[in-house]
Amino acid sequence: MSQKPETHRKRGRRSPVAIVLLVGIGLITTGAAYAMATTATASAEVDLMSPQVIDEGQKLFAANCATCHGQQAQGTDNGPSLIGVGAAAVDFQVGTGRMPMQGNGPQAPAKPVQFTDEQVKALAAYVASLGPGPSIPSQSDLTGGDAANGGELFRINCAMCHNVAGAGGALTEGKYAPELKNTSAVHAYEAMLIGPQNMPVFNDLNLTPSEKKDIVAYLEYLKENPSPGGLELGSLGPVSEGLFIWIIGLGAIIGLTIWITAKSN
Amino acid sequence: MAKIVKGSEKSDLVATSGERLTGKELGTAVVTADAFPNPGLPPHRQRVTDTNPRRLARAARIVAWLFYLSIAGSIFTIFAYMFFPIEGGDTTSIRLSTLYIGLGSAFALLAIGIAAVHWGKAVMADKEGVDERHPVRGTDETRARAVEIFKEADEESGFSRRTLIRNGMIGAFIAFPLPAIALFRGLAPMDEDPNNLMKHTFWKKGLRLTHDPTGVPIKASDLTIGSSVHVIPEGLLDLPEAQMLDQKAKAAVLVVRLKPEDLHWTSEQRKSWSYDGIVAYSKICTHVGCPVALYEQQTHHLLCPCHQSQFDISNECAVIFGPAARPLPQLPIAVDADGYLVALSDFDQPVGPSFWEREK
Numbered sequence: 001m002s003q004k005p006e007t008h009r010k011r012g013r014r015s016p017v018a019i020v021l022l023v024g025i026g027l028i029t030t031g032a033a034y035a036m037a038t039t040a041t042a043s044a045e046v047d048l049m050s051p052q053v054i055d056e057g058q059k060l061f062a063a064n065c066a067t068c069h070g071q072q073a074q075g076t077d078n079g080p081s082l083i084g085v086g087a088a089a090v091d092f093q094v095g096t097g098r099m100p101m102q103g104n105g106p107q108a109p110a111k112p113v114q115f116t117d118e119q120v121k122a123l124a125a126y127v128a129s130l131g132p133g134p135s136i137p138s139q140s141d142l143t144g145g146d147a148a149n150g151g152e153l154f155r156i157n158c159a160m161c162h163n164v165a166g167a168g169g170a171l172t173e174g175k176y177a178p179e180l181k182n183t184s185a186v187h188a189y190e191a192m193l194i195g196p197q198n199m200p201v202f203n204d205l206n207l208t209p210s211e212k213k214d215i216v217a218y219l220e221y222l223k224e225n226p227s228p229g230g231l232e233l234g235s236l237g238p239v240s241e242g243l244f245i246w247i248i249g250l251g252a253i254i255g256l257t258i259w260i261t262a263k264s265n
Numbered sequence: 266m267a268k269i270v271k272g273s274e275k276s277d278l279v280a281t282s283g284e285r286l287t288g289k290e291l292g293t294a295v296v297t298a299d300a301f302p303n304p305g306l307p308p309h310r311q312r313v314t315d316t317n318p319r320r321l322a323r324a325a326r327i328v329a330w331l332f333y334l335s336i337a338g339s340i341f342t343i344f345a346y347m348f349f350p351i352e353g354g355d356t357t358s359i360r361l362s363t364l365y366i367g368l369g370s371a372f373a374l375l376a377i378g379i380a381a382v383h384w385g386k387a388v389m390a391d392k393e394g395v396d397e398r399h400p401v402r403g404t405d406e407t408r409a410r411a412v413e414i415f416k417e418a419d420e421e422s423g424f425s426r427r428t429l430i431r432n433g434m435i436g437a438f439i440a441f442p443l444p445a446i447a448l449f450r451g452l453a454p455m456d457e458d459p460n461n462l463m464k465h466t467f468w469k470k471g472l473r474l475t476h477d478p479t480g481v482p483i484k485a486s487d488l489t490i491g492s493s494v495h496v497i498p499e500g501l502l503d504l505p506e507a508q509m510l511d512q513k514a515k516a517a518v519l520v521v522r523l524k525p526e527d528l529h530w531t532s533e534q535r536k537s538w539s540y541d542g543i544v545a546y547s548k549i550c551t552h553v554g555c556p557v558a559l560y561e562q563q564t565h566h567l568l569c570p571c572h573q574s575q576f577d578i579s580n581e582c583a584v585i586f587g588p589a590a591r592p593l594p595q596l597p598i599a600v601d602a603d604g605y606l607v608a609l610s611d612f613d614q615p616v617g618p619s620f621w622e623r624e625k
Binding site for chain 2: 152153156157160161169171172173175177195197198199200201202203205206225226227228229230259260263264265
């Protein structure tokens with residue numbers, strides 16, 4: 001009688017369901033802790049006005065950027081002046097890995113970021129100290145937008161280059177509009193503000209801050225909502241869809257016709 | 266070497282094809298003198314299902330099971346419709362519903378097809394047979410009889426004799442498509458000259474340039490260098506929806522601001538259509554009318570996404586690549602007393618692709 005509850009308990013602990021449950025709990029806890037840790041680093045506040053930060057930014061600038069942009073960021077034949085481009089421009093260009101550029105080409109591509117978040121902010125602080133320019137948008141500039149209005153604005157102002165689903169597209173002579181599915185909200189906002197590379201500028205009088213917030217909300221909506229029609233095939237429209245149907249669809253039809261006409265063995 | 270074999274040249278035929286064709290059956294067929302002899306049918310090869318009764322039984326079972334699978338697919342489709350409803354505009358539910366209904370019905374139909382083909386190939390009797398092709402030409406008796414029938418029909422109906430009826434019928438056939446001309450004419454604008462409609466847009470002197478889609482007027486000082494703004498004329502949004510869209514399709518404009526020294530003009534007049542580096546160009550491609558708005562702010566190129574026509578904004582939107590035949594029309598603009606951008610007039614030429622009377 002006294003033995004029975006014990007074996008029951010033992011069996012309970014060994015059951016496969018318990019293992020699945022334990023692994024599940026472990027994964028969820030680790031994931032949650034990781035998510036909290038990453039949001040904590042992302043929102044690490046750096047005071048862009050503090051002289052120490054600006055000083056550190058200047059050192060980083062002299063070591064990494066001055067070759068092309070000049071010792072005083074006044075610009076050279078190889079790179080434009082950065083006086084007055086603002087903290088937003090630095091946070092976008094360096095924060096997405098576009099700068100420092102690794103080689104000359106039609107366009108500086110996004111690549112793994114070369115600096116820590118603090119270093120990016122320090123560089124931004126230094127460049128912002130050179131002249132007034134757009135600052136890095138705060139969290140309240142990015143959340144709570146109206147995705148429906150953002151969708152309409154995106155279709156009018158952005159979709160012709162970036163594709164209606166944000167999949168990106170080709171421009172002239174090797175340039176391209178990048179896809180926006182992996183672009184963070186703050187970088188998308190900064191891009192509108194500063195018009196990096198060949199992208200036009202959408203200043204606050206062209207697209208108001210609340211309209212920019214709506215566009216960011218639409219981009220977030222695109223990231224979270226799967227295509228209702230099934231496989232997106234890169235959202236590239238007739239190019240990838242045509243390729244798929246001509247190769248896979250027609251291939252299947254040819255295979256079937258061969259099977260139908262072949263004599264059974 | 267080919268030659269036309271007449272019905273009487275029997276000997277030639279036997280030599281070339283070695284078959285039982287007689288001259289009469291051949292008609293005007295072309296028979297080559299050096300044709301390959303007819304190899305006849307290949308030897309009959311038996312299938313495994315002919316020699317092995319167990320394989321035959323298995324093939325029969327597979328066919329039956331494929332039909333059952335099709336039934337299962339149909340039932341699955343019904344359940345998919347019931348258990349994956351499209352609810353509340355959620356894209357995931359649309360995706361699941363269409364996915365499972367599609368999979369179920371595809372399985373149901375595909376299984377029937379595969380079962381039918383497998384049945385025919387592996388289970389049904391397998392033997393070769395030859396059906397000789399008969400000549401297309403009928404016998405002389407048949408042909409004579411056909412002519413007779415035609416004559417008889419003409420005689421009995423009076424088609425040739427009763428010209429009043431015949432001509433009436435021909436007239437009716439001719440008149441029947443005529444209403445289509447009137448009906449299709451009704452699709453075109455009735456009270457206005459279509460030519461005129463294509464030549465003029467909503468823009469006129471003094472209309473402010475406003476943001477698409479809000480209709481907020483634009484000040485020259487709002488635009489920084491490198492800005493591009495999608496513009497509609499003031500008052501466009503007050504029109505009824507359908508009319509608004511018709512007008513917007515012609516009046517859409519892209520406004521960009523460059524450094525004034527980057528703009529090259531062929532005449533002082535064209536230069537006077539811009540304001541301090543701000544220029545406005547029609548967004549409707551002169552090739553086939555796609556909206557051209559892929560603006561590169563450093564190269565000042567405008568790219569049309571449909572057929573890759575490129576326009577150079579710094580050179581009065583000259584075509585630098587692609588199939589477009591003409592530069593994009595420029596909208597003359599200035600600044601009014603309050604600092605807002607206003608149109609000086611409509612475009613000086615029709616916007617969009619060519620039409621016959623464009624130059625008149």
